[in-house]
Amino acid sequence: MTALLIRDSRDDDIPAITAIYGHWVTHGLASFELEPPDAAEMARRRTAVLAAGYPHMVAERDGRIVGYTYASAYRPRPAYRFAVENSVYVAPGATRGGTGATLLDSLIAACTAKGFRLMIAVIGDSANYASVGLHERAGFARAGLLPAVGWKHGRWVDSILMTRPLGEGATTPPHG
Numbered sequence: 001m002t003a004l005l006i007r008d009s010r011d012d013d014i015p016a017i018t019a020i021y022g023h024w025v026t027h028g029l030a031s032f033e034l035e036p037p038d039a040a041e042m043a044r045r046r047t048a049v050l051a052a053g054y055p056h057m058v059a060e061r062d063g064r065i066v067g068y069t070y071a072s073a074y075r076p077r078p079a080y081r082f083a084v085e086n087s088v089y090v091a092p093g094a095t096r097g098g099t100g101a102t103l104l105d106s107l108i109a110a111c112t113a114k115g116f117r118l119m120i121a122v123i124g125d126s127a128n129y130a131s132v133g134l135h136e137r138a139g140f141a142r143a144g145l146l147p148a149v150g151w152k153h154g155r156w157v158d159s160i161l162m163t164r165p166l167g168e169g170a171t172t173p174p175h176g
Contacts, residue, residue, distance in 0.1 A: 004099060005060045006106045009046060009068060013058050016065035018042045020091045029125035029157050030089070032150045046070075054084065055110035059099050066094035069103040071111050074120050082117040082174045084166075088134070095130070104138050112166045117174055119164045124150065126158040140164040 009017065022036030037045070049056045049070050056070040067090040074083040086107055090099045111119060121140055123131045140162040148156035 002062050004066075004102055006057055006102060007060065009056045009058045009070075011043070013065055013068070014039050014043045014046065016091075017046070017058070017068050020065070020068060020089050023092050024089055027092075029152055030123070030128060030131060032124055032152060032157070034152065053114065055107060055114070057103065057106055057110070059090075059094075059103050061094070061099075066091045067099045067103050069107045071107055071116070071119070074118075082115070083120060084111050084116045084118070085120045085122060086111075088131075100130075100134050101137060104134060108138060108164070108166065115175065116166050117169055119166055121160075121162040121164075123160040123162065124152075124157060126160055128160075132160060132162070135162045135164070138164065 018037070018039045021031070021042065025031050025033045025036040046056050049072055052073065054071040054073075057068065058065050059067040067088070069086065069088045071084040071086055074080050074085045086104065088100050088103050088107070090103070108119060119140075120143075121131075121135045123135070126145065141164070142160065143163045144161040146159040146161070149159050150157040
């Protein structure tokens with residue numbers, strides 16, 4: 001197996017990104033979407049993320065996309081402009097091999113370099129131990145629980161909120 005390459009996503013990555021996300025929408029609780037979006041919608045979302053100045057990256061191994069990550073606005077009001085929400089998705093069959101950790105570390109570095117001060121993880125399903133553990137290992141702390149906030153796959157699903165300071169965090173005023 002060759003080394004994992006983390007790089008900025010490209011237009012031609014959309015089919016793989018769509019397949020990865022579609023799997024987790026259909027079979028998991030990390031996303032609260034009920035129907036997997038098509039490639040055109042995933043391309044539109046990627047374009048919006050990039051146009052807003054956020055990173056959107058993929059993990060590639062042996063020429064195959066095995067995961068992707070991106071940051072987006074936590075909320076649209078201007079006071080939130082230094083906070084980002086993260087998303088990390090790893091292809092089925094590529095989990096538990098460090099791909100998620102490498103993607104998340106790369107996203108943290110990219111967001112820190114862009115001057116963001118707080119990263120927020122909104123983790124679907126309080127039993128999503130893999131995602132909670134991934135974020136804890138990357139320095140996130142639990143910030144809250146939204147109990148039974150979603151209904152998916154025939155059951156109520158919680159969301160866990162986790163946060164991680166970026167750069168100087170809240171110790172100094174931001175620039176801009």
